[in-house]
Amino acid sequence: MGERKKDSAAYAEHLLDLFTEILHNVITLRPLREVGAEITPALAQCLQFLLQHGVCSVRDIAQGLSMTYSAASQLIERLVKKGLVTRCDNERDRRLSEIRLTSEGHELVERIRLRRIAGMSGILDRMDTVSRKALVDNLESFIAAAIVSEKSALETCSHCGKDHLEECVVNEIYHAATGTQMKQT
Numbered sequence: 001m002g003e004r005k006k007d008s009a010a011y012a013e014h015l016l017d018l019f020t021e022i023l024h025n026v027i028t029l030r031p032l033r034e035v036g037a038e039i040t041p042a043l044a045q046c047l048q049f050l051l052q053h054g055v056c057s058v059r060d061i062a063q064g065l066s067m068t069y070s071a072a073s074q075l076i077e078r079l080v081k082k083g084l085v086t087r088c089d090n091e092r093d094r095r096l097s098e099i100r101l102t103s104e105g106h107e108l109v110e111r112i113r114l115r116r117i118a119g120m121s122g123i124l125d126r127m128d129t130v131s132r133k134a135l136v137d138n139l140e141s142f143i144a145a146a147i148v149s150e151k152s153a154l155e156t157c158s159h160c161g162k163d164h165l166e167e168c169v170v171n172e173i174y175h176a177a178t179g180t181q182m183k184q185t
Contacts, residue, residue: 052161
């Protein structure tokens with residue numbers, strides 16, 4: 001294998017793989033193991049979505065998590081069996097189900113969030129202030145370079161619901177392109 005130059009796309013791709021692996025292990029898998037609730041990343045993502053958006057339909061969850069209706073329905077069924085969400089009929093339209101976190105589900109997703117934040121804080125605390133600021137600036141720069149249109153901004157949006165930040169780089173790019181803020185979805 002040839003020598004990789006640190007300014008090459010191949011080296012950047014290698015760093016991205018390492019970065020992704022660290023995030024997956026420290027920010028996703030470790031917190032799930034630490035809470036000890038036998039929760040997969042997909043189940044945790046569904047719980048997080050419900051925390052951010054409140055009562056949702058299966059379709060809302062499927063769209064928000066970019067999955068099929070069937071896959072979302074299966075996730076929800078697993079969460080119902082674990083007692084972490086409830087599924088009940090919509091009072092106005094019996095064809096629709098309303099999915100909401102139980103108190104146990106709410107407590108679990110909050111514990112996971114706190115562990116994720118602790119994992120990220122542990123990493124950031126080992127960096128000096130200049131490096132931390134450079135990381136944030138460079139991540140924002142990378143995201144801005146990757147978003148090439150209003151459509152790609154909407155596709156990139158993490159649909160963070162009640163956690164929506166006006167200062168989010170995706171929101172800022174969308175605002176610059178359209179003159180309006182992204183909707184809180």
